[in-house]
Amino acid sequence: MPHNGHMTDVAVGSNGIRLGQFLKYVGAVPTGGEVKWLLESGEVTVNGSIEIQRGRQLATGDTVAAHGQSWTLTS
Numbered sequence: 001m002p003h004n005g006h007m008t009d010v011a012v013g014s015n016g017i018r019l020g021q022f023l024k025y026v027g028a029v030p031t032g033g034e035v036k037w038l039l040e041s042g043e044v045t046v047n048g049s050i051e052i053q054r055g056r057q058l059a060t061g062d063t064v065a066a067h068g069q070s071w072t073l074t075s
Contacts (some may be wrong), residue, residue, distance in 0.1 A: 007070045012058070014075045019046065019064070020054035022073075028066045038066060 010026060017025065020035040023044070029035050032054075038044055039052045044066045046056065058064065060075045 007063070007072055009074045010071045011074045012060070014060065016057055016059040016073070018054065019044070019051060019056040019058055022058055022064060022071075023066065026064075026069075026071055028069070043067070 008026075010022075012022065012025075019039075020032060023029050023035050023038065024032065029038055035054050039054055042050050042052070044051050044064065046058065046064055047062055058073055060073050063070055063072045065071075
């Protein structure tokens, strides 16, 4: 999904975070149920590739994009 060019750094710690939790954390969706819908819509990318697994483990350096926004994970 194309984004608006604005990328935000988000500190998640050295252990990383699961994609579903991350999307709720940054406010891309308010609930876990909406995470499932958003992922199924194909509107979420991780490092430029569409991702549909809410349990995907993200790590420092990964970039997530959804709803025209993008975030880079930092420790």
